[in-house]
Amino acid sequence: MVQSLPKRSDVKVEETWNLKDLYATEEDYNNTLEEIEKSIPMFAEKFKGKIDSAKAIVDALSEYKTLFEKFNLLGSYARLAITVDQTNTESQMRAGKFGSLAGKVASQTSFVDSELLELPKELIEEAIKLNSEYENYLVKLLEKKKYTLHPEVEKVLAAYSPTFDAPYNLYETTKLLDIAFPNFEVNGKQYPLSYVSFENDWEAETDTVLRRTAFEAFSSKLKEYQHTTAKTYDIHLQQEKTTADLRGYDSVFEYLLFDQDVDISLYNRQIDLITKELAPHMRKYANLLQKIHGLDKMTFADLKIALDPNYEPTITIEESKKYIKDSLSVMGDEYLEMVDRSYKERWVDFAQNEGKSTGAFCSSPYGSHPYILISWSSRMNEVFVLAHELGHAGHFYFAHQEQNLFNSRPSLYFIEAPSTMNEMLVANHLLKNSDDPKFKRWVISSIVARTYYHNFVTHLLEAAYQRKVYERVDQGQNVNAEILNAYKREVLEDFWGDAVEITDGAELTWMRQPHYYMGLYPYTYSAGLTISTQVAKRILNEGQTAVDEWVEVLKAGGTKTPVELAKMAGVDITTDEPLKETISYIGSLIDELEILTETIENK
Template identity: 50%
Template sequence: MTTAMPKRQDINPQLKWDTNLLYNSPAEYRKTLQEYKDMVAQFEEDFKGKLIDSPTITAALKRYEECLVIDSRLMHYGFLNLDVDKMNVELAALANEYQLIFAATAPRLSFLETELGLQDEKLLKQVISEQPQWTSYLENIIRQKPHQLTADQEELLANFAPTFRQAYDNYETTKFEDMTFSNFEANGQTYQNSYVLFENDYEISHDTELRRASADSFYKTLRAYKNTTATTYLAHVKNEQIQAKLRGFDSTIDYLLFPQNISRELFDRQIDVIMKELAPHMRRFVKLMAKSHGLDKITHADLKISLPSDFNKRITPEESKQFLMDCLGVLGEDYVKMIQQAFDERWIDFAQNEGKATGGYCATLYDGPSYILLSWTGLMNEVLVLAHELGHAGHFQLAKKQSILNYEPSLYFIEAPSTANEVLTCNTLLKESDDPQFKAYLISELISRTYFHNMVTHLLEAAFQREVYTRMDKDEYLNGDILCDIKLQLLKDFWGDDFEIGEDAGLIWMRQPHYYMGLYPYTYSAGLTIGTAMAKQLEEKPEEVVATWLETLSLGASLSAQDLAQHAGVDVSTDKPLKDTISYVGSLVDQLEKLI
């Protein structure tokens, strides 16, 4: 018997997201693409070289907002459809049509921020006083002044901008179109392997033979593409390094932190404190899980297992709706209505099918739905992923109170609402149960999904990034083997000598698309630090905290990440929230030791 992934066309429509909420047909999408191209050309004609007074700047920014809203809708329609069916030539053509329009229009829009950056600071502050909805956006332009290039240089870079994502596109092509995973044998049965099957099911399976055999099969294929993937990734890093030098930053890391408006101290703190202080708790946890499974050794293929339990039953998407509405009900009636809407209007793609992107994400349109990508397994692990992505949805639906120019907060804060939902969901269930076995199961899932994923998996990726950027800035030679050595050593440093971290573990760096999105991985642990503190507050004094938390989410990018956290009652200028979070994980492991 061989398990196989179904084709997209064979999936029940109720398990697919509905992108017709954006455009009724490809014809309507194509028509809007052309209209948008004309709109941008008119924008350039009306405002280029004319941003010399407050009324003109105000008129330009209002039109610019309109352009951004339409561009977002077009981009999402082009790529959301392709993300769930990457081998579909017609969908690839639709996405390519957007890319061509983007390549033609992005340079024609780029003059706006360049010319604003060249204006006298007094003029920009005058616009801020008259149009406070753009305060954060314009203050950020003022902040960028020391790193701005000449108008001609900025325009040249803008024309090259479409090529800057080529490394990511190449990575995705290698991952989803070129990689072919061989079938493998486990327990006398033949299984098909793929990114989706491995990452969403096999890797966390409680069947040791299946889990380890799937890992052998998976990493065998990754190894065959190691050098191609390394060349792709290092080209991306070199691109960032060149831009950092052009703009006068001391390091590539400083350049990448600048848009987040976060200090190097906060970045390093997340990595160094977690590597040192969380590692002992996670080692205890994994050893407990290994003992519960009767393992005589712990390999890198065993790190993500949770507690074996009779409670680990499959949950349908429909069952998960009421489950999450109940657990997140403390956030209020409007928040629950948003969850209901996400299910009823089919914002969520639950399907597991051939050619679908891996992992999970939430992509919100400023004037539309929050689309959530999953590959639904029905396990508690996946329910927590959905709670996480609904956290992003709730955040950005609330942030629409801001201008689209002040909409997306710093990456440092971006994962706080999502991780808070995960912790809140599990802690709500823990409070409601008196069954020690169920409590042990939930704690196991909370640690293995929420804390492991955000403060181990992604944190180790952040440590890997820091090492790569540091070496590149020192002009050290890097290749696929060296990248594997860096990753392997970081894993061994974190897990210590009691774990058998084999050579294949060095290939784990190849799995993460976030490496092509700046310094994203460390922000998961930063967000979870804030999220853990907020979940605790929401549980202990909801009547005082809920309104403040929802207001914080509605502020979008109108405050810095530190100020947003402070507004919600979490002071990340100190290491206390991070150390409190690590202590909380330690207390969860303590509880597990008593329960099992």
């Protein structure tokens, strides 16, 4: 039974993350904040107008890096504190204060890039020879030169940078504070409803009447906020369009893909191929769900149910540790030590409480350890979710050890490869250790429903919808709730065809996803999973050699492009082949589910 969520103050401390590893006390945090406020003007006085030699370049970047290591820790603390409880007034004020500081810091340090870009290329090359640690930063900066505006304009834009985050902050406030879901009723009985309970429990509820009624109640309340949410999103979109135009990009797409280091052809291919070639496989999966559950029809509200919900075990947080360590043991002792630390040192926030952000994420502040947010539901499925986030953690754990702050973060295109890799390793381990048809069916259905459905369907359909939105914005037009609803419904109907009834409320799914405020992010899930699927095959077939090469990829951080990183791991993403092979693999998994189902039913 789904329970109402407790207040943050009422959850078990051991199920929360320990932000004291960032700052032991609030006084320590405030002291560092004051130190940054004093240091930035001193930094500007020391270097502004004086970056005129290779040595001055290296000296400026060295101090710049040190300042931003401290600054990023401040930002991480402020953001992480509010994500676990949006209702906390102290956290709200702290986040607001940091936002104000961020604008000042960005404005007062914008001269660094502006002055570097005015220097002769030969001087930049001399600085790189003097200290190769800053090569990546300087090379990428030079690539941006033609899109960089006058130094004074850059200074003003930097000062306004926190304001550009306002739409996302407003979206989160509306979603997590203003929307209060009422209980819903079935057969005279009241059931509690919230964002967390709907996405963690009611979507996967085995009782069809409960599940569909929860979906209707959830959608009905979302609908009341559709116009405010659409206006918020439109403001964000118009900011991006204006920025792209001001900087001289040919399109919003070019602007948003620039930092990803990928050509638009890779972006379009990911969406077009999956939409076309994966749809038949997923429709077959939907038909199988309908058959096994004996549903009168397959609706959008039924797509998240488990193939065999009676078989899925519940699991405690402590029990999850053994599953994850056993599954990831192939990654080596250093990786397992990281997993151990994540449990012992409370890197993970497992608790469910009011005001906590939905979904799951990993934040990896440079100079500290990663932090993982999850809302533990005790379903075995959460092992895959936690393994996914530990994949992000492991990635930056290695990258931060090997790279400086400027070099540690890879392209967004590649960011989901290490996370989905861990999901594949969990699945491979579970399959290898059982011949029981029911268990194998549960594992494979978990891969399809959790790993591939989530990354190759949910996020991919978000990307297809998002592309329609940006195409409209690129033509100088705005969006509203009616347009966004129509785009989302069209994408869903095109993909699912006659296999799934896209019921009223399904079109509002766009309201649930914060990824739309993060550029062209949704498509990167399937891009990352395409890479990790192929590397997971290599690890199964080649063992340690493939593992060692993958670890080197993790350590490379952001020093290479996504194409180069994938190539290091033995995958050529410049061709259609890895994506086609991955889609074919998903199809084979669904075929195997049909065979296993027939075997089980005929016993």
